[in-house]
Amino acid sequence: MKTQFPIIDFHTHPxxxxxxxxxxxxxxxxMDVSSTVETFKKLGIEKICGSVTFNGGALKPENCTWDSVRKMNDTALKLKEIYGDFYHPGFHIHPAYVKESILEVERMHKLGVNLVGELVPxxxxxxxxxxxxxxxxxxxVEHYDMVLNIHTIYDGSVDKLVKxxxxxxxxxxxxxxxEGFMEHLNRxxxxxxYYLDLSGTGIFRMGLxxxxxxxxxxxxxxFGSDYPICNPACYVGGVAYNTTLTDEEKEKILYLNAKRLLRL
Ligand SMILES: [Zn+2]
Incomplete structure (x- = not known):
């Protein structure tokens, strides 16, 4: 199915x-760099956003150094060169590396990158x-008017952050x-x-x-899928074929909201 407008997938990990x-x-x-484009375009998705979240090899969380973070961010920039308009990169920051992270925010700002994340602590x-x-x-991040995309953790720290x-x-x-969805609504x-991207668990629940x-x-x-962990077709279906939504609501969720937030 093709919609009347281009779809933006706000949440991917190319x-x-x-x-x-x-x-x-x-x-x-x-799966490879060019089949990714085909996978999305067949679904009417013209642009994907998000961070590279694995640096190759055997990255264990406890071994994540600033070099690993920087390598993931550099891979995102390399993909931007390959993909051009198809890809809007997101980058990582890391609280164990404050000085380096701030410099990274400045570097990305200069390169026109305004999306931090998805962060996956x-x-x-x-x-x-x-x-x-x-x-x-x-x-x-706030100074440069960037958008922060976070993996949700259910320990109260997102509540505190939002407050x-x-x-x-x-x-x-x-x-x-x-329960988790009600916490999102409270925030x-x-x-x-505070916004919610529809990737991962939840959208398949009727009425959510x-x-x-x-x-x-x-x-x-x-709209977001969490490709390549999740299949974007399921998420396009969850919005585009959702009989409880109006066409105007679908257009906002699939296209206009991401366009506005990321100034695309
Ligand atoms: Zn993700």
Whole structure:
């Protein structure tokens, strides 16, 4: 199915080779840099966004150094060179490396990159979204008016982050199951700059998206798949074939919201 407008996938983790591809079934999918484009374009997805979240080889969270972070970010920039308009890169920061992270924010700003994340702390050996060190880096992120995309952690630290940083545009990932989704909606009440991307678990629950839109409007929800862990076709279907949504709501979620937030 093709929509009347181009779809933007806000949440992906592109890869440059097999060693940076985090799909656990990759040997069955004929995946490489050019087949990625085909996979998305067949679904009407014209642009993908997000971070490279694996640096190749055997990155263990406890061994994640600044060099590993920088390598993932450089791979994202290399993919941008290959993909051009098809890819809007996201980059990593790391609270164990405050000075380096701030310099990285500045470097990315100069290159026109305005998306931080998706950050995936459990993969990179850190855990707290509300630490003093993380906030210090966020000062730079906020200064350059970047968008922060975070993997949702259910330990209260996202609540604290959202309360403390109401001027920062935060897009949390994964609607999750009922309890988790209600936590997302509560945070939407706390900050007008809190959004939810629809990747990962949750969108297959009947009525979930309608529930969120009825309470907070379609502007707060953004299409994302979490490719190559998840199959983007399921997520396009979950919005484009969702009989509880109007065409106007679908266009906002699949296209306009990401376009507006990332100034595309
Ligand atoms: Zn992800």
């Amino acid at each position: 890869y440059i080779d097999e060693s940076t591809n985090i799909c656990v079934h990759k040997e069955y999918c004929n 459990y993969m990179h050996g850190w855990a707290d979204y509300s630490s003093k060190e993380f906030y210090e880096i966020l000062d730079a 403390d940083r109401k001027n920062l545009t935060i897009v949390a990932a994964h609607p999750s199951e009922y 939407m009440k706390i900050s007008e700059n 998206l309608r529930h969120g839109i009825d309470e907070f409007g379609a502007d707060r929800f953004i």
